[in-house]
Amino acid sequence: MSINIKDVTVEFVDGLIITAFEDGENNSSELENIIKSTTFKGKEGEIFYITELNEKVKYKIFVGLGKKELLNGEVLRNAMAKAAKKAKELKIEKIGVEFFDTDKICVGGRIKGITEGIRLALYSFDKYKEQKSTYSPEIYISGVPTQKLEKATERLEEVNNLVDGVIKARDLINEPANSIYPESLAHEAIKIGAECGFEVQVFDEKECKDLEMKAFLSVGMGSSKKPRLIVMRYMGDNESSDVLGLVGKGLTYDSGGYSLKPSNSMVGMNGDMGGAAVVIGTMAAIAKNKLKKNVVAVIAACENLVSGVAYKPGDIIGSMAGKTIEVLNTDAEGRLTLIDAITYIIEKEGATKVIDLATLTGAAIVALGNYTTALMCNDEDFYDEFMRAADVTDEIFWRMPTFKHYRKQILGEKADLKNVDPNGAGTIVAGMFLKEFVQDKPWIHLDIAGTSDTKSPINEYIVKGGTGTPVRTLYYLAKGPCGCHKK
Incomplete structure (x- = not known):
């Protein structure tokens, strides 16, 4: 067309x-x-x-x-x-x-x-x-x-x-899990990178072990389809040392692991890599339009399945950052993959600002439905910058609190942290868990569990299936101020 x-x-x-x-x-x-x-x-x-x-x-x-x-x-x-x-x-x-x-x-x-x-x-x-x-x-x-x-x-x-970038994201989300799995997702990223003009590097399981990505690898242990770390780089501004880091959740299928989902809840879990799809689509748009911006995107891609070698509730695992984690629920797996990807993008790729995107919690859907994305942030200037970009696209975000008392809900008894807490605020607790790993960098967390895909159209142009939200906002964030704000 x-x-x-x-x-x-x-x-x-x-x-x-x-x-x-x-x-x-x-x-x-x-x-x-x-x-x-x-x-x-x-x-x-x-x-x-x-x-x-x-x-x-x-x-x-x-x-x-x-x-x-x-x-x-x-x-x-x-x-x-x-x-x-x-x-x-x-x-x-x-x-x-x-x-x-x-x-x-x-x-x-x-x-x-x-x-x-x-x-x-x-x-x-x-x-x-x-x-x-x-x-x-x-x-x-x-x-x-x-x-x-x-x-x-x-x-x-x-x-x-x-x-085109939005459509690439929609296509990836809509693909079934027997078509898109860690290795094939990496191949798609390589193909799109060659087409649009950004560099792609893929780390296999051994290389991820060398990076001590213990949390990420723990989630992927149960599947015969081995994890891949996908790194995409677009360096469009040689005069700047600033690097915008995008981290997309890449669970190409999530059964819940030993904390097994009900069968009807497993339908659609091929779309649990919505964050990964969005960052690929965003990188495609940024590179194709040759923005004067340095952007790196990272995807920790794996499947969360049950097997004799899968990780279990009660396990204590490590992380690339050195923090230890009590696994109380194997279905709270996305945050475990994201923390190693966040550590990597800061320490190895030099990201000066970080945005993570993840279909992370059902609680986000309960709170905000399918039209509004939950947002958490630790930096007011970065938040204002992001919302100016959202004003251009009319994509809707709602900021969740990061009050200090929520941090108590992620502190572990036997390890530094625990991956879930039974005392409510599920979306906030998941975000607070990620916040522990962003070091001192300006950070935005987007829980797109409700907005990544939809079972029915929610307006005239967001159709059933993968939505590609929020590729457009991320693009305008990278582009910076433009003359197309609403009056």
Whole structure:
């Protein structure tokens, strides 16, 4: 599927997508007549189409943006997504999208909203189906002002590359565990790195032992598919010593180990590597767009299974950082893999700021559902920087507390730490456990258990399955301040 900028004529496309404001501003005379003579009023989320008598243009799809003063990126994104789905339903192969004028969103922001909404809404994962979707329309944004054309074209290329990164993450999350396991995930990272322009190094089990990654290796002991540490590097700023470190949880399958999950809870555990998928997708977007930023991503990839050599409740294990841990629940495994990856990215890759992403706790889903990501942070400036990036993408985050008394819940009796505590605050306790290993670095923890994938669509462009959240926010964090914030 391609999106391009082109001033289309009715002879060139099969259908047109036209936006409408509820208050009538910027609406054409044709649109005003439709509003007067039909139930369509241009309200947010409304959609209406007409069949044209013209031999070439078969349809005009009108989609409401609501009141002009309330327009923002999320409204535009959802409107475009809804129109794209209608175009698919009508089997329109060449689509023209009429660019519209507004002072609420800059030209680049409009290009961004149109492109993200359409492409993410039309995503589907049908690789293993006999009958696959063949719908891949040509899409043209028409009517961009001449004086803004160069900027809009550059912006479109950037957003297309970013959406490609989101789609890569979605694809990896949606793959079954017999297709994506530690070694094959490493191969995917290598392939994407070669395609997009970042370096990949893979450490096997022996090399991880040499690094004394005892916690990570303990989790992966039960599987015949051996662990892999995947390191991705993109050094886009030779003038800076700052390195943004991304750590993604890479449990390619999680049975719970000896703390075995119920069978219905194991369905979907191929997606327990959502954090890994997100950091791969983010690295792809950053490298493809050649950002002036140094970014390193690390994935400790393994499977958590039951066998005669699997780790057990009651075990005391070590870690790369030297701290010892009482394993009270083998299903609290993600945090054990993450701590060695965090130690590695700080001590071996020189990360000056660290973000970890993990489908870590069911408690995050209970607290925040499938729309909001739980966030923990130890640095106010880093938090503010991250939230400015989130403001560009409309991805939603909620900060959890890191009060000192929560630390008591992770202190062990027989070892330095324990990996679970029965006294509630499960999401916070898991984050506090990770916090013990970030040393003095600015750190953000994102628990994406609820937002990494969804059993049903939660808006018009986040479809069922892997979501790719929050690739877009991480990208804009790496990019730094830009002119496409909402007004």
